[in-house]
Amino acid sequence: EVILSVRDLSASIDDKQILKKLDLTVKAGEIHAIMGRNGSGKSTFSKVLAGHPSYQVTGGEIEFCGASALDLEPNERALAGIFLAFQYPIEVPGVSNLDFLRTAYNALRKHRGQDELDPFDFEDLVEEKLEVVRMDPSFLERSLNEGFSGGEKKRNEILQMALLEPKLAILDETDSGLDIDALKIVASGVNQLATPDNATVLITHYQRLLNYIEPDYVHVMYEGRIVKSGGKELALELEERGYDWLDVQVSAEA
Numbered sequence: 001e002v003i004l005s006v007r008d009l010s011a012s013i014d015d016k017q018i019l020k021k022l023d024l025t026v027k028a029g030e031i032h033a034i035m036g037r038n039g040s041g042k043s044t045f046s047k048v049l050a051g052h053p054s055y056q057v058t059g060g061e062i063e064f065c066g067a068s069a070l071d072l073e074p075n076e077r078a079l080a081g082i083f084l085a086f087q088y089p090i091e092v093p094g095v096s097n098l099d100f101l102r103t104a105y106n107a108l109r110k111h112r113g114q115d116e117l118d119p120f121d122f123e124d125l126v127e128e129k130l131e132v133v134r135m136d137p138s139f140l141e142r143s144l145n146e147g148f149s150g151g152e153k154k155r156n157e158i159l160q161m162a163l164l165e166p167k168l169a170i171l172d173e174t175d176s177g178l179d180i181d182a183l184k185i186v187a188s189g190v191n192q193l194a195t196p197d198n199a200t201v202l203i204t205h206y207q208r209l210l211n212y213i214e215p216d217y218v219h220v221m222y223e224g225r226i227v228k229s230g231g232k233e234l235a236l237e238l239e240e241r242g243y244d245w246l247d248v249q250v251s252a253e254a
């Protein structure tokens with residue numbers, strides 16, 4: 001079952017072409033890692049998948065679960081099952097984390113033609129999900145992301161994911177700024193949430209996260225497209241050799 005099929009995708013921001021004919025196919029049950037040096041377009045790709053309005057798709061196709069996602073608004077994509085955890089999660093003072101999660105969860109139920117979940121039942125559900133990221137329930141009463149440490153923000157993203165059970169989870173630099181304990185908790189959350197029916201795309205600059213989450217495929221992004229794909233051994237090769245050797249290889253192929 002193909003969850004995501006990206007073909008010849010080109011996208012720009014402020015007339016600057018960032019994605020250049022990018023191809024990627026992700027099937028159910030798979031974990032894909034996208035690596036690449038800074039500025040290669042990884043975050044742009046994740047935002048274009050989520051439908052960020054600042055980016056213009058100038059060519060190609062994004063097919064999600066068999067239908068084009070290009071005409072869907074960002075919230076429609078989220079409701080359809082595309083989840084993007086941002087590299088820098090936003091802070092929302094005055095909105096409790098619990099309220100935020102309940103709003104997001106009930107919007108999803110409504111989309112599926114289900115009634116809102118009773119608030120008490122919702123709290124039970126969230127507390128169950130808290131165990132995935134080993135967070136304390138007191139965390140739910142705090143304003144969304146306000147004063148959260150880097151690790152808490154990332155764990156909160158995984159909590160959102162646990163609750164919303166997306167078909168496709170895109171995690172952009174979820175490992176950045178995490179100490180080793182937080183990294184392990186986040187990785188264990190991702191591993192627990194990966195099922196044969198969903199798929200995960202991990203965007204990471206470093207190989208470190210892949211010590212804890214084993215990808216089925218590793219891709220290298222280079223100047224706005226995927227230039228090399230392989231198994232998990234490719235991540236180790238990149239760790240060892242860096243990204244410079246790709247310059248030679250890509251220019252030789254051009």
Ligand code: ADP
Pocket residue numbers: 013014016018036037038039040041042043044045
């Ligand atoms: P990565 O996540 O791989 O580090 P990005 O997707 O963040 O890469 O950036 C890819 C390229 O797009 C970079 O050259 C960056 O400077 C450029 N870029 C990103 N956002 C903007 C923007 N708002 N305006 C102009 N250029 C941008």
Ligand code: MG
Pocket residue numbers: 038039043
């Ligand atoms: Mg970057």
Ligand code: MG
Pocket residue numbers: 042043044087173
């Ligand atoms: Mg980035």
